[in-house]
Amino acid sequence: MTAEPIDDPAEATRPDALTRALILTTLTMVTALYAMTVTIANVSLPQMQGALSATTDQIALVVTFNIIATAVATPMTGWLAARFSRRTILLWGVSGFTVASLACGLAPxxxxxxxxxxxxxAFGAPLVPLSQAIVMxxxxxxxxxxxxxxxxxxVVLGPVLAPTIGGYLSEVYxxxxxxxxxxxxxxAALAGVAIYIQDRSKAGSNYLDWTGFLTLAMFIAAFQFMLDQGERLDWFDSATILxxxxxxxxxxYLFIxxxxxxxRPFLDPKLLLDRNYAIGLLLVFVFGMLNFTPMTLLPALLQGxxxxxxxxxxxxxxxxxxxxxVGFFFMFWGSKLDPRPTLAAGFALQGIAGWYMSQFSINLTTFDVLWTSALQGLGVGLVWVPLxxxxxxxxxxxxxSEATAIFHLVRNFGSSIYxxxxxxxxxxxxxxxxxxxxAHARPTNEALQFQDSLFRVWSLDGAGALAGLSGEMARQxxxxxxxxxxxAFTLTSFAVLPLMLLIRLRR
Known part of the structure; x- marks a missing residue:
């Protein structure tokens, strides 16, 4: 079916232009505040591990449990906003998030x-969906x-700026x-919300589908833990993962x-009857898969x-x-264009960046990483707005409110899976x-036998030579x-392009 646009709400219910600008500035700051925590802890995990005398598996829980708490709390956004109002949830969310961040820094x-x-x-989970709903x-x-x-x-720049600032602070302090x-x-974000966000409307319903919420929360928590700990516990050879x-x-199964x-289900499946929204969920799932993957792989590659x-x-x-x-600045003008070519261009640019990354040599330069990362970032900037x-x-x-909660839940789910x-x-x-x-490190290997006598790099003679050769093989x-x-990143980027043909727009 072709989804028809709904009538725009009366302009009388909207704030004036200046108020809208202040609301947008405040909520962008709130979103960046939360988005920073997606990657900021990863920069300092080695330092945390040493300072807290933790093993690799134990320190990984710092990331794992934060993701699980976010994923479990995100679907509650729609009900919380209807029950207590968006303004109330934002105030409590920013306050609790700030106090929890301080507690993280003070944790002995x-x-x-x-x-x-x-x-x-948990406190940060409603911030992004509610902020997006209020802006729209x-x-x-x-x-x-x-x-x-x-x-x-x-949404996108917070996780990018956080490693830069966080890496510097962790080295200096x-x-x-x-x-x-x-x-x-x-x-600062709390002050902005208190002053400029005045949306106190609420549905007033006390009803919450506890069966739907609990089954969804347990599914998310179990699946997320399985993904985060699977590699460390050797996947399905582990009873815990099974x-x-x-x-x-x-x-x-129970949730569906x-x-x-x-x-009155916890999440209304009738939302999927809207063609564009259903396709949008598929696209944002893939967007989430692609968004942070290079940022996860590149630091380990560059350091290791x-x-x-x-x-x-x-x-x-x-x-x-x-x-x-650059992508977002282009979208100030490009948002007036047909979104399908822009979406396709954004995913294609990410695929091209992934292809060039897959051609890196072991002696890659800083410039190689700079321009391919910038190209992937351009693709992200072109995708987010039309999507x-x-x-x-x-x-x-x-x-x-409910739709944005599902939207960001699917995005985060795609990121964690990929x-x-x-x-x-x-x-x-x-x-x-x-x-x-x-298997080739043996005395009969001609590559080891016929090295130049003046520049003999690799050898099997002695423990030190074997250790050096083993280290180089591990690096390669x-x-x-x-x-x-x-x-795999490249294939995923290009595989999503046919979905653009399913989007229907009003002429």
Whole structure:
């Protein structure tokens, strides 16, 4: 079916132009504040591990439980906004998020740090969906593209700027400052919300479909834990992973069955009857898969293969932010164009960037990473605005809060799934290639026998020579693993292009 646009709400219900600009500025800051925490902790994980005397598996819980808390709390956004009003939830969300960030920086033990990260994820989960819903409701249809171009900077640039600033602060001071830096930003955002966000409307309903919420929350928590810990626990050779997989499958079945039969389900499946919104969910799932994957792989590649320090890696990744800014600035004008070619161009640019990344040599230069990261960032900037406009253009206004919660839940879900897949590809490929290389490290190998006598680099004579050769083989194998992950990234980027043909627009 072809979805027809709904009538635009009366202009009398919208704030004036100056108020809209202040609301947009405030909510962009709120969004950037939360988005920073997506990647900021990753920069300092090695420092946290040493300072808190934790193992690799234990320190990974700092990231894992934050993601799980965010994923579980995000679907509650629609009900919370209807029950308590958007303004109330934003005030409590920003306040709790800021206090939790301070608690993260002050945490004396790993256990307290993990608990603080759980609260940080739970309080921060409603911020992005509610902010997007308020921005879209504040602007008429013909201005939503330009507004979302500004708002999208907070969504996408936060995770880009955070590693740059966080890497510098952690080197100059210590890991606690990556959380302390959030506190003044949180206080500024709280002041902006208190002054400029006046949306106190609420449905007033006390009803909550607890069956739907609990089954969805348990599915998300079990599946997310399985993804985050699967590689460390050797996937389905682990009883823990098998249990998580079984629980996730059962809870997903119960959630779907209940949602299709309940009179008032937790998440309304009728939203999927809107053609553009359903296609938008597929596209934002793939967008989430592609968005942060290079940012996850490149720091490990640059540090492990090339020996870059944290501060330099942060600066290099900042090139992605430059490309994203260019994309958003283009969308101030490009938002008036047919969104389908722009969407296709954005995904294609990410695919091209992924292809060139898959051609990196082991001696890649800083410039190689800079321009490919900027190209991928440009693709992100071109995708976000038309994707948002297409997905929500034909939905009724009263469904915006619930629809944005699902939209961002799907985006985060795609990110977590694909990051786990990319890391698994890289690690498994590295192990396989290292095993193949070691089979050739034998005295009969002519490459070892006929090295120039003046420049004899590799040798099997002695433990030191064997250790050096083993280290180089591990480095080469790791590089092959990263390249295979970039190949998968490229294929995913191009595979989504046919979906553009399914989008229907009013002529």
């Amino acid at each position: 033990t790993l256990e307290l740090l993990v608990v603080a990260r759980v609260f940080q994820g 409701d504040s602007y008429p249809k013909h201005q939503q593209g330009s507004a979302m171009a500004i708002f999208g900077m907070g 210590n890991w606690r400052w990556v959380f302390f830096m959030i506190v003044p930003c949180g206080l 249990l998580c997989g079984a629980v996730a499958a059962l809870m997903l 069955a209940h949602s299709l039969t309940a009179e 293969v090339r020996g870059y320090p944290d501060s330099i890696i942060g600066v290099v990744l900042g090139a992605r932010g430059v490309g994203t800014l 948002t406009v297409v997905s929500f253009n034909t939905l009724p206004r009263e469904k915006t 990051i786990s897949i990319a890391i698994s590809i890289a690690l498994n490929s590295a192990r396989v290639n290292y095993a193949e290389m070691t 194998a790791a590089m092959i693993g990263y390249l295979n992950s970039f190949y």
